[in-house]
Structures are given as C-alpha cells and as structure tokens.
Amino acid sequence: xxxxxxxxxLDQEIVxxxxxxxxxxxxxxxxDTGLFTEYQLLRLxxxxxxxCTYAVQYLCPGLDELAVxxxxxxxxxxxxxxERYEGKFVAFRTLLERVGGSAR
Numbered sequence: 001x002x003x004x005x006x007x008x009x010l011d012q013e014i015v016x017x018x019x020x021x022x023x024x025x026x027x028x029x030x031x032d033t034g035l036f037t038e039y040q041l042l043r044l045x046x047x048x049x050x051x052c053t054y055a056v057q058y059l060c061p062g063l064d065e066l067a068v069x070x071x072x073x074x075x076x077x078x079x080x081x082x083e084r085y086e087g088k089f090v091a092f093r094t095l096l097e098r099v100g101g102s103a104r
Contacts, residue, residue: 002060003096004036004069007044009053011088018085022056026081030058033073035065057096066095 010018027039036058044053060066081091 001098002062002066003098004058004060004066005094005096006056006058006091007053007094008056008089008091009051010085012050012052014085014088015052018089019054021084022054026077027056029077030069030073033069035069035073036060 008018022041027041030036031039038059040057042055042057044055060069
C-alpha cells in the first residue's frame, strides 16, 4: 500500500476558502478517479502565524494506479488548484510506502 502525500503551505488569508474548496470539490474529484481507497486531511501543528501547512494523504493500492492518476488526472486537477490559488501557496508531493503498523 502506498501513500501519495501532498503537502501545501498556504497564505493565512486563503485558509478558510481553501479548506472548504478542498473538502467540497478537489478531494472528491481526486477520489472520484477510483484510483485511491481513502484519504486524510491533516494540519501541521508548528506553523508560523502568517502561513498554515496542510498535508493530504491519499491511500493508493500500488504504482500502477498512481501512474494512471499522474498521467490521466493529476495535470487537470493540479491546474485547477493552481489557477484558483496562484501565488498564495507552495506544494510538494511525496510517495510513502506503508511498511508496518495497523489501521485499528
């Protein structure tokens, strides 16, 4: 199982709008691709007052599904995010592999 992690640092002024848009529009669109089984939205606790950092983690069955997502869906989804919040965020993506633990 893989975790596709997107970390986003936002200007404080857009946080409320961004959270609403992510939860009502963007994340549902990502999940509607059928390539991820679940997600979680997390807030980094050690932010500076002028910025806020979030991570969205999407659980992915394997590299094949991630490759389809990145080729067929990610460009348009990332473009809609970039156009909406241009100049007010920085994002980076990482791929994590679950090697232990439980989902209790």
